[in-house]
Amino acid sequence: MSVSAKQLKTDFLIIGSGAAGLLAASRLAPHGRVMLVNKDTFQDSSTWYAQGGIAGVSSGKDSIESHVRDTLVAGAGLCHEDVVRAIVCHGTEIIEELIEIGTMFDRKGGALHLTREGGHSSRRIAHAKDATGQAISKALLSQVTPHANIQRLEQHAAIDLITSRRLGHTDNNRCLGAYILNPDGNVLTIAAKQTILATGGAGKVYLYTSNPHAASGDGIAMAWRAGCSVMNLEFIQFHPTCLFHQQGSNMLLSEALRGEGAYLVDHHGRRFMFDYDEQGELAPRDIVARAIDHEMKKQGADCMYLDARPLGKAAIVDHFRNIHARLLELGLDMTAEPVPVVPAAHYLCGGIRANVHGRTDIAGLYAIGETAGTGLHGANRLASNSLLECLVMAD
Numbered sequence: 001m002s003v004s005a006k007q008l009k010t011d012f013l014i015i016g017s018g019a020a021g022l023l024a025a026s027r028l029a030p031h032g033r034v035m036l037v038n039k040d041t042f043q044d045s046s047t048w049y050a051q052g053g054i055a056g057v058s059s060g061k062d063s064i065e066s067h068v069r070d071t072l073v074a075g076a077g078l079c080h081e082d083v084v085r086a087i088v089c090h091g092t093e094i095i096e097e098l099i100e101i102g103t104m105f106d107r108k109g110g111a112l113h114l115t116r117e118g119g120h121s122s123r124r125i126a127h128a129k130d131a132t133g134q135a136i137s138k139a140l141l142s143q144v145t146p147h148a149n150i151q152r153l154e155q156h157a158a159i160d161l162i163t164s165r166r167l168g169h170t171d172n173n174r175c176l177g178a179y180i181l182n183p184d185g186n187v188l189t190i191a192a193k194q195t196i197l198a199t200g201g202a203g204k205v206y207l208y209t210s211n212p213h214a215a216s217g218d219g220i221a222m223a224w225r226a227g228c229s230v231m232n233l234e235f236i237q238f239h240p241t242c243l244f245h246q247q248g249s250n251m252l253l254s255e256a257l258r259g260e261g262a263y264l265v266d267h268h269g270r271r272f273m274f275d276y277d278e279q280g281e282l283a284p285r286d287i288v289a290r291a292i293d294h295e296m297k298k299q300g301a302d303c304m305y306l307d308a309r310p311l312g313k314a315a316i317v318d319h320f321r322n323i324h325a326r327l328l329e330l331g332l333d334m335t336a337e338p339v340p341v342v343p344a345a346h347y348l349c350g351g352i353r354a355n356v357h358g359r360t361d362i363a364g365l366y367a368i369g370e371t372a373g374t375g376l377h378g379a380n381r382l383a384s385n386s387l388l389e390c391l392v393m394a395d
């Protein structure tokens with residue numbers, strides 16, 4: 001929908017409609033009018049692309065303490081432990097809520113099928129095949145469309161925040177809304193009582209990235225210009241296994257493939273991960289990404305390979321249906337041959353400094369999801385903790 005009036009008013013302006021923005025919209029709608037804008041479509045978000053799943057302690061063999069410990073270890077001593085505890089303890093509740101609103105997580109014998117990813121000491125990842133992000137997005141979207149209190153504006157790009165200081169007031173700085181570029185090329189002034197940045201990460205700054213086009217760090221830039229502090233921007237997580245292929249350069253080969261038994265090999269078919277870490281392919285993703293990069297440099301190779309054949313054809317076709325189908329379109333059959341991979345920019349561990357509720361340095365401005373830096377991830381995110389963080393912050 002495109003709007004023509006150049007000055008609009010709302011109670012809550014939410015910029016971004018990934019997991020964080022969508023859940024925030026459905027939570028805020030009972031309290032006032034919500035305007036939900038995104039730069040492109042609802043599919044152009046990292047949430048839509050997420051494959052592996054969402055972490056939460058759902059099995060009797062697992063514990064919150066163990067999830068906290070794994071998060072702290074992956075974060076290399078730089079996580080804020082109070083934030084880790086505050087987020088991780090909501091895993092089960094968030095997963096149950098997603099199920100209630102229609103997310104079809106995989107099940108086995110009636111119970112949730114939990115998968116394991118690098119750095120996790122237990123199986124604790126709820127997933128919907130290998131397209132968890134789409135399943136979660138569709139369920140969250142069903143809560144906001146249609147909704148009498150929510151106005152959705154697609155292809156509307158926020159370009160800057162409106163603050164009291166910018167308008168010449170010298171007392172406490174407060175966010176008053178944002179300027180938004182509409183598809184007709186007009187700049188709308190949207191006045192809002194509360195503005196929520198849910199603009200995702202910044203992977204598009206890099207040549208190889210798993211992120212969609214929208215992930216260009218806009219929210220962080222706007223918040224910085226408005227006077228917010230930012231943190232840990234140097235901690236970019238590289239996903240070890242992005243497809244190395246001209247037409248599919250941002251396609252991710254989910255960590256769950258290695259969790260289920262796929263190997264990393266060089267072009268001679270030699271497994272090399274145990275040269276780097278005793279957990280082999282299940283080492284945290286920074287170790288795996290560095291090992292692949294090291295082998296590429298040592299061997300003068302353009303890529304390494306992910307060999308999924310140990311899983312067997314039936315498991316690949318069942319659990320990794322979408323990845324398998326997309327690869328077939330590109331002429332690669334992962335049931336029959338190893339697939340070429342490179343590390344790629346995947347996740348921004350830092351962001352706009354915010355607390356677990358998204359509060360930033362500026363009154364009236366919140367940052368939630370990947371654009372926020374809460375301290376959960378420290379120097380390195382534990383796989384599948386990010387969707388959890390988005391939803392806990394938006395809740």
Ligand SMILES: Cc1cc2nc3c(=O)[nH]c(=O)nc-3n(C[C@H](O)[C@H](O)[C@H](O)COP(=O)(O)OP(=O)(O)OC[C@H]3O[C@@H](n4cnc5c(N)ncnc54)[C@H](O)[C@@H]3O)c2cc1C
Pocket residue numbers: 015016017018019020021037038039040041042044045046047048049050051052053054055132133156157158159198199200201210211212214215216218219252346347368369370371383384385386387388390
């Ligand atoms: C390929 C891939 C796989 C992943 N797999 C997993 C996984 O299995 N488990 C997990 O926990 N995490 C995973 N992640 C990370 C996770 O998906 C993201 O961290 C999370 O979805 C971010 O959600 P978000 O709501 O913060 O932002 P996003 O989902 O990225 O949404 C950002 C929104 O902001 C909008 N936007 C951006 N700039 C502007 C602007 N200037 N104006 C208006 N709108 C704007 C975009 O249009 C979009 O709607 C994966 C990420 C990728 C890329």
